[in-house]
Amino acid sequence: MKQLKRSFFERSKVTHIARELVGKLLVTHIDGESVTGRIVETEAYAATGDKACHAHLGRFTERTKTMYKPGGTAYIYLCYGIHHLFNVVTNVEGTPEAVLIRAVEPISGLETMMERRGLEKKARNLTAGPGVMSQAMGITTSLNETDLTRTKSVIRMYDDGFDMVSGIETGPRVGIDYAGEDALLPWRFSLKGSKWKSPAK
DNA sequence: ATAATGATTCGCT
DNA sequence: GCGAATCATTATG
Numbered sequence: 001m002k003q004l005k006r007s008f009f010e011r012s013k014v015t016h017i018a019r020e021l022v023g024k025l026l027v028t029h030i031d032g033e034s035v036t037g038r039i040v041e042t043e044a045y046a047a048t049g050d051k052a053c054h055a056h057l058g059r060f061t062e063r064t065k066t067m068y069k070p071g072g073t074a075y076i077y078l079c080y081g082i083h084h085l086f087n088v089v090t091n092v093e094g095t096p097e098a099v100l101i102r103a104v105e106p107i108s109g110l111e112t113m114m115e116r117r118g119l120e121k122k123a124r125n126l127t128a129g130p131g132v133m134s135q136a137m138g139i140t141t142s143l144n145e146t147d148l149t150r151t152k153s154v155i156r157m158y159d160d161g162f163d164m165v166s167g168i169e170t171g172p173r174v175g176i177d178y179a180g181e182d183a184l185l186p187w188r189f190s191l192k193g194s195k196w197k198s199p200a201k
Numbered sequence: 202a203t204a205a206t207g208a209t210t211c212g213c214t
Numbered sequence: 215g216c217g218a219a220t221c222a223t224t225a226t227g
Binding site: 061062063064077078079080081082141 | 219220221222223224
C-alpha cells in the first residue's frame, strides 16, 4: 500500500491521471475518524482547450487560483450553494488542471459515513455522487489547498495494487452543458460494472 | 452593489 | 422525469 506521490500528480496528461485514479484508495482522517473509499468514478478538467474547466484560458480568480497549485493539492469548492466538490490538482504549479472525484466505493469507516450522511443502511447514495461522497468522507471547503502528498495529511491517496480486471469505462462529463462541444469530450472515467458509480447518466 | 448562475441532490409525481 | 433548495463566486450576460 503506497501513498501516491507528487510525481504521480505532476504529470502533464490530466486524462491519464484521471483514468489511473480509478481503483485507487481515498483516505481521510477528520474529526478523529478514519474513512476509506475506493475511487470508482472521476472526471478530467484541462487547462487549455477545455471550456468546462473553471480556469480555462488562464482565468485566475479567488476560487480558481487553487488549480494553479502544484499537482497533489486538494481543490474543494461549493457547488449549488450546498455541495462540497472534491478535486485533485494535477500538472505542475502554474498549469491549472484537476481531476474531479465523483464517486467512491465504501471500504472502511462505514458507520462514520452513514452518520455523516444521516443514513441507516449501506445504500448506493452513501458515496455515489460528488457531493454525497465528500459529505461521507467528511470533506469540506475548509480543507481546500490541503497537500495530499504529505504522509500525515488529513486527506491522502493510496495505491494498494488493486487489479482492475473489470476495466475502465469512458463517457462524457456530467453537468457541463454550458461548455458547448467540450461537453462531449469522453473525459469521465469509471470502473466498469461497479455498483457505486454516481446515478448521473 | 447587485444579479445571474452552477463540475448537485433529494423528494415528489 | 421535474423542480426546488441555497449560497459562494463571478461578471456586470
